[in-house]
Structures are given as structure tokens and as C-alpha cells.
Amino acid sequence: MLRDITVSSGPHISKGLSTRSVMIDVIIGLVPAMVAAGYYFRIHAIILVVTCIVSSVVTEWICNLIRKKPNSLDDFSAVVTGIILAFSLPPGFPIWAAVIGSMFAIAVGKMVFGGLGANIFNPAMVGRAFLTASFGMMMTTWTVPATIDSTMPKISAENTMDARTQATPLALSKEAQKTKAGALQVKQQIEAAFIGEVGGCLGETSALALLIGGIYLLIRRTISFHIPLVVIVSAFVFSTIAYLINSQAYISPLTHLCSGGLLIGAFFIATDPVTAPLTRRGMWLFGFGVGTITMLIRIVGEYPEGVMYSVLLMNAVTPLIDRLFKRIPAGGRPGA
Amino acid sequence: MSIITKSRLSFPGGIHPPEKKDLTSDSPIQSGPVVKQVAVMLSQHIGAICRPLVRKANMVQAGQKIGDCDAFVSAPVHSPITGKVTEIALRPHAVMGRSQAIVIEAYTGNPTKRSYFRLKDGFDVGKYSIERICEAVRQAGIVGMGGAGFPTRVKIEPNPRLPKKIMIVNGCECEPYITCDYRIMLEWTSEIIAGIKLAQKASGCPEVIIGIEDNKPEAIEAMNTALDSSGRNDDIKVVPVKTKYPQGGERQLIRSILKRNVPTGGIPPMIGVLVLNVATCAAIAEAVIADLPLTHRVVTVTGEAIARPGNYYVSIGTSVEQLIEFCGGVTQKSARVILGGPMMGIAIADLETPITKTTGAITIITKEQMGKAKFAGRQTACIRCGRCLQSCPENLNPTKIAHAVKNNLLDVAEDCFMSACIECGCCSYVCPANIELTGYIKTGKIFLARQRKKMPK
Numbered sequence A: 001m002l003r004d005i006t007v008s009s010g011p012h013i014s015k016g017l018s019t020r021s022v023m024i025d026v027i028i029g030l031v032p033a034m035v036a037a038g039y040y041f042r043i044h045a046i047i048l049v050v051t052c053i054v055s056s057v058v059t060e061w062i063c064n065l066i067r068k069k070p071n072s073l074d075d076f077s078a079v080v081t082g083i084i085l086a087f088s089l090p091p092g093f094p095i096w097a098a099v100i101g102s103m104f105a106i107a108v109g110k111m112v113f114g115g116l117g118a119n120i121f122n123p124a125m126v127g128r129a130f131l132t133a134s135f136g137m138m139m140t141t142w143t144v145p146a147t148i149d150s151t152m153p154k155i156s157a158e159n160t161m162d163a164r165t166q167a168t169p170l171a172l173s174k175e176a177q178k179t180k181a182g183a184l185q186v187k188q189q190i191e192a193a194f195i196g197e198v199g200g201c202l203g204e205t206s207a208l209a210l211l212i213g214g215i216y217l218l219i220r221r222t223i224s225f226h227i228p229l230v231v232i233v234s235a236f237v238f239s240t241i242a243y244l245i246n247s248q249a250y251i252s253p254l255t256h257l258c259s260g261g262l263l264i265g266a267f268f269i270a271t272d273p274v275t276a277p278l279t280r281r282g283m284w285l286f287g288f289g290v291g292t293i294t295m296l297i298r299i300v301g302e303y304p305e306g307v308m309y310s311v312l313l314m315n316a317v318t319p320l321i322d323r324l325f326k327r328i329p330a331g332g333r334p335g336a
Numbered sequence B: 001m002s003i004i005t006k007s008r009l010s011f012p013g014g015i016h017p018p019e020k021k022d023l024t025s026d027s028p029i030q031s032g033p034v035v036k037q038v039a040v041m042l043s044q045h046i047g048a049i050c051r052p053l054v055r056k057a058n059m060v061q062a063g064q065k066i067g068d069c070d071a072f073v074s075a076p077v078h079s080p081i082t083g084k085v086t087e088i089a090l091r092p093h094a095v096m097g098r099s100q101a102i103v104i105e106a107y108t109g110n111p112t113k114r115s116y117f118r119l120k121d122g123f124d125v126g127k128y129s130i131e132r133i134c135e136a137v138r139q140a141g142i143v144g145m146g147g148a149g150f151p152t153r154v155k156i157e158p159n160p161r162l163p164k165k166i167m168i169v170n171g172c173e174c175e176p177y178i179t180c181d182y183r184i185m186l187e188w189t190s191e192i193i194a195g196i197k198l199a200q201k202a203s204g205c206p207e208v209i210i211g212i213e214d215n216k217p218e219a220i221e222a223m224n225t226a227l228d229s230s231g232r233n234d235d236i237k238v239v240p241v242k243t244k245y246p247q248g249g250e251r252q253l254i255r256s257i258l259k260r261n262v263p264t265g266g267i268p269p270m271i272g273v274l275v276l277n278v279a280t281c282a283a284i285a286e287a288v289i290a291d292l293p294l295t296h297r298v299v300t301v302t303g304e305a306i307a308r309p310g311n312y313y314v315s316i317g318t319s320v321e322q323l324i325e326f327c328g329g330v331t332q333k334s335a336r337v338i339l340g341g342p343m344m345g346i347a348i349a350d351l352e353t354p355i356t357k358t359t360g361a362i363t364i365i366t367k368e369q370m371g372k373a374k375f376a377g378r379q380t381a382c383i384r385c386g387r388c389l390q391s392c393p394e395n396l397n398p399t400k401i402a403h404a405v406k407n408n409l410l411d412v413a414e415d416c417f418m419s420a421c422i423e424c425g426c427c428s429y430v431c432p433a434n435i436e437l438t439g440y441i442k443t444g445k446i447f448l449a450r451q452r453k454k455m456p457k
Helices: A019-067 A077-087 A095-107 A123-134 A169-176 A181-195 A207-219 A226-245 A253-258 A262-269 A280-300 A307-324 B130-139 B152-156 B180-187 B189-203 B217-229 B250-258 B278-290 B320-326 B372-376 B387-391 B398-406 B410-415 B426-430 B437-454
Strands: B029-031 B037-041 B065-068 B083-093 B097-106 B166-171 B207-213 B236-241 B273-277 B296-302 B310-315 B334-339 B361-366
Touching (some): A019 A077, A019 A095, A019 A207, A019 A262, A077 A262, A095 A123, A181 A207, A207 A262, A226 A253, A226 A262, A226 A280, A253 A262, A262 A280, A280 A307, B029 B180, B037 B083, B065 B097, B130 B152, B130 B189, B130 B278, B152 B189, B152 B273, B152 B278, B166 B278, B180 B189, B180 B217, B180 B278, B180 B296, B189 B207, B189 B217, B189 B236, B189 B273, B189 B278, B207 B217, B207 B250, B236 B250, B250 B273, B273 B278, B278 B296, B310 B320, B387 B398, B398 B410, B398 B437, B410 B437, B426 B437
Parallel strands (some): B029 B310, B166 B207, B207 B236, B296 B361
Antiparallel strands (some): B037 B097, B083 B097, B296 B310, B334 B361
């Protein structure tokens, strides 16, 4: 009667979570931003996202084949990397370059370390950093959302890019703030940036869509609130201080929050569990680092956007943070 | 019936597994199988193993002491039935592999059936001296019945070096499925109170707190009523605690109720606390008042794969197989037979394994209950999500310890306080990568013990 009984170490029940279910949750959380991207950038957005997903997945498959490792595609982590990478590219980005970026992200950002769980840096950000370093011009050419300019932008030799491109609020603001006339424009920019009607990378345009996705992840407890909260708060505080010191030279904190990669970084990139610290206190420090370095780059540095580098920098120190905030048993150190 | 509000008394960490107690919570304690043969383990407790006091072919009486030891930390064992010793042989033991047991064939002419102990009116704790209580508890072979099996006499005896101030009675029963303590609290309430008073007197604790999870309002109510009718004094009180696993772990319960931490590697008496399980308290009353040794206990037989789940009063030494047959056998889909509950229980392969003093339940679950991830049986890489850290009630870093053990880095594991793990299983339960974190940590502890044995300081 009991031919099929098995034994194993306890516990014998489980919550039923799997890496796949966690990754699918993240994908669902990214859907609102995907919809926003599709709405503002039309077919370009869809092509880019699909390209990045497919090339990420294929790269992972090939890497596993070369390493003679079991297939790991069913954990869907490559899909997440693909989506996030696509979201951090400008809409008019060439397909071939996106393929190269995805391959680099998966192969160098993840698989050379030993696959999911072993990578030090966020793969999507590694891919983006590679693309920024290699194709700097293309990476900073932002097209206008289709809802503003009905003639869909095409990158071709016969048109000059400037005619159909627009600076992101961040790039614009740095210039515009210097004039009085620019001030009103900035105010409209904040509203536009919140709903997403601005130029920018695919997934970064609509703060609203990112917030919805982020709140979904928080409710599902796929991510904890610690990192997003402290990233946003520290970025806000830092930019407020700068704004109060010189409101002419620096743009308002709200513009900072609603634009660029800050929100997608706070909710989807910095929270990547593999490359973020394990402990709560470590998360506070990590988030503080991401928020502050982003603002340092944006305000003091030359780049208009700094989420990518700040995340990569903090990824690099994550093992140190984990060591710093070592967990001590509830009963204190033994023998103490 | 008063309304018991949700308790906030809790500890950091922990999980909320499905309780599944409704399978057996309404089934009253009933007599278990009349067995033809029992195998009484010589080691059913923490401490020195007993020496057999009988030989092959000896006749034994029900309640006769058949194994004892002179060591301080030990407890004697008794025969639950009248019969003949057929052999002293190895029997499967859930934790220790195979272990010595005295096998007794029942005398068929007059099968002994022990009825439940009922407290008679006129119980007065003043009639029993401390020495008498301690001696009775020792002679009855009482050990902690919540699972650890620490000899109770050692716990309750007055110790001038570590004076005890507060006694906590553990009625949490946080483990899913199990209801034996719950039924005891409902049905043997006054016996528990009597046992509490006896233990209180022996240990000299001025204060007693009965901690019960707030998902058992009937038990809280019953205990309060019994306290009222036995002449309530303020030194014994019932405190509802939050329903959360592992609330019934003594370190967690102390943390919830007293907001104090038992030192890592230490025991509750170090902070002046004594923790006793409700079933142990009932056994104390039985031993002191009626002079009955611990030869029977309530076992919950439960799980989706058993035909007739329920709470049974079972002879210690009954094999799991006999008990399963008595409960109507198992259904087709049974996948795992667990001694204890699904969280901390131990899966057994050999159904000859006898019930011991610490076996509170037999849980037989199906593949569906084991969860989707376990069902797939596939382990993926750790994604460092930190769920195990957040769920750990002892504030450890389970993933780091487990991976250190996996790579045979026991010094790293110890550096992360592996020995402080209480093996509650919360980390494995929540792990999305389906890593047997608790299993690795348990293995690591065994490796470490072996290593230390080989290389004495």
C-alpha cells in the first residue's frame, strides 16, 4: 500500500514559490510600462522589446549548450533581462545593436559568472553600459513619442536626426533652466514625464506605468519596499538640497523623480535580488548609494542620466555590504 | 464565550503555512489500537540511553519499569502492556537510525487497556512535597512531550545556580496538522492545571504564563474556565500569542511573551525561565497524583492520505504500521509518512518504527500537499532573494550557511552561526529556488559534530 513513499529532509511542505513564479511576477510588473511604451512609441517599442527578449533567450540557450549545463530558460530570467534592457534603450535604436547588447548582457553579464544567481552585476545594466560605451551617439538619440509627432521617426540616412528627436527632460532641463522661458516648459515637462509623453528610453517615459508595476510587485511581495523607498527618498532629498541652493542651475526634484531611469531603477533594476544585498540594513545602504550616486551623476556629472552607473557601482560593493551587515543570531553571539 | 482578539505577541521572522488542523481538531481523544506487540525504545529522550532491566522471556506487568539509567540527564522507560519480552533488538528510529528496543508480546488472556487519567476532586498541591514531585516525575520517565524529549525532572528540579522565576506552559502547537495538544487542552484541562501547579511548586516559579496561539480560542477559553474553577490566583495566567510558525519553539515563545532572548547556544533557565509543554504537564499530574508512568500518549494521526484521521491515546512502542492500520490505512495517493508534523517532522521509510514519548503525530501527506515546487523536485540556483533571511526566527543567514555546507566549508558555516539554527524549516518552506536549506544545515551540524569528535581540543 505504501510503495511510493519517499523520504527527504524536512520541511515536507513548501510555499510553492519557484524562481519562475518570481520572474513571471516581475514580467507582469513590467507590463504597464510595456503598454505605455507601445502607446507612445508604437511599433518601434514592440520590435525592440521582442528583439531583446529573443536575443537574450537565444544567447542563454547557446551559453548553456557550450557550458554543457542543463537548460535554464524556464526560469524566465533571460526574458526579464531582455525586457529591462529594451526598456533602457531609446526607441529608435537599431535592431542589430540591440541584439549585440542583449548578447553581451547575457553572455558577459550573466553566463560567464555561472548563470543566474552567480552574477555580480545586473545583466541588463551591463548590456546597457556596453552599448553606451560602444554606440554613444545612438544611445542618446531620443525620439519624440508618436502621440506628439504623428510622423513616426525613422532612422535613415536621408533625414537628419535632430528634426525628429527631442531631448529628455533631463537633457533639456540642464539647458532650459538657464532661461526664464524655460521654467514654464519645465513645469509642463514634469506633468508630461509623469504620464510619459516625453522623449526618453522605452520603459522610462511613463512614471505612472512604472509606479503601477512597482506597486504590483510590492503587493505581491516579490520585492520589499526597502530599496525602492530609500532610492527615491535619497534621490529626492539630494536633488531638493541642490535645488534649494541654486534653483537656476539645477532642475526641480520632481522632474528628477519622474524622468530618466530613476523609477524603473528603483523598482525593477536595483531590486534585482541577485545583485542587491541580502539584509535589510544592507538594502538601506544599497538604496541610499543608488539614489545618491544617481543624483551626483545627474547634478554634478556630465551625463544627464546616472541610474545605470550608480546601480553598477553599488552592485560592485554588494558583497562588501553583505559582509558589513552580517547577521547576528537573535540570542546574541554564542558565549557572549 | 468571550471574544478573544487577535494577539500581537510575536517574534521577528516566521511563516504562515496552511494550518490544516480542521482535519482532526474536532475529533475527541479516543483509545488507540489494542496491540499485540510493542517495541519500547531504550532511548526516547535527550541524554544517556537506558540499560534494559529485563531479559528475554521475562514476564512484565503494564507500567513496570523495563529500562533505566543512573545518569542525571536520563529518563526510565516502562512497559505499556502486560506480556512477555520476546527480544531486545534493534528497531528503526527516526533520528538515530536503528536503536535498541525491548520488544514485548502482549499476554493474550487479558489485554490491558489503560483508561485516561482523570483528576479527582479535592486535589491539593500542598499535599505533595517538592522531593516527592521530582521523584515521581523521574520515576514515571517523563520527558518533554513537545518533541525535544528533555527529561522533565532535570528541568523542574530546583537549581540554586539557575533559579527559575517564570514558568511558561507551551500550548501553541504551531506545527500544521497536529492537534494532540489542542485536544488535551480541551479535554484534560484540569489535569493540565494540576500538573502546572505541581511543576510550579517543584520549580519554585512565582509566575506561570500559559501561552496559546490565538487560532485556538476554545482552548484559551477552556483553560481560563478551568483556572477560575480551581480557585484562580493571579500567579497563573493564560496569554494568547500570535498564530505563526514556529511560535511553539521555546525560544520564540519566550521572545513573544517576555520580549527576552535566550542566549545563543544557551537554555531558558539561563534567563530564569522554564518551558513545559501542556501534554508534559498532564503527564506530571498523572505521575504525581496517580503514580502512573508515561506509557501512553496522545498521537494525532492526520494528513490527506489517511482514511480516518483523529487523535488517539496510544501505547508507546506501538509501530506506525499498527497505528495506520487502526486508522483505516492510507489512500492511494500517499506520498510521505512523517513522524511529527510537516514542518519539523521526519519522513520515515520503515513503518516498523515505534511511537516514542516524543511522537505527537503521524502525518501522511500526498504529493499535492508537498507543494508545486517540491512536486517538481527541481532545485534551481539561489537568486539571493533573501526570503530565507526574512523568515528565519533566529535571525540567521540560511542561504549562506547552506551553501557553505554544500561546499564543505564548515568554518564559514560556523562563522555564520550554524549552530544557532533551530531547524524549524521556515527557510526551506519559503525558498523559491526549492533549495533544501534546512537539510543542508542539519547535515552541516552533523558533519561539524563528527569533525569535533575526531579532533578534540
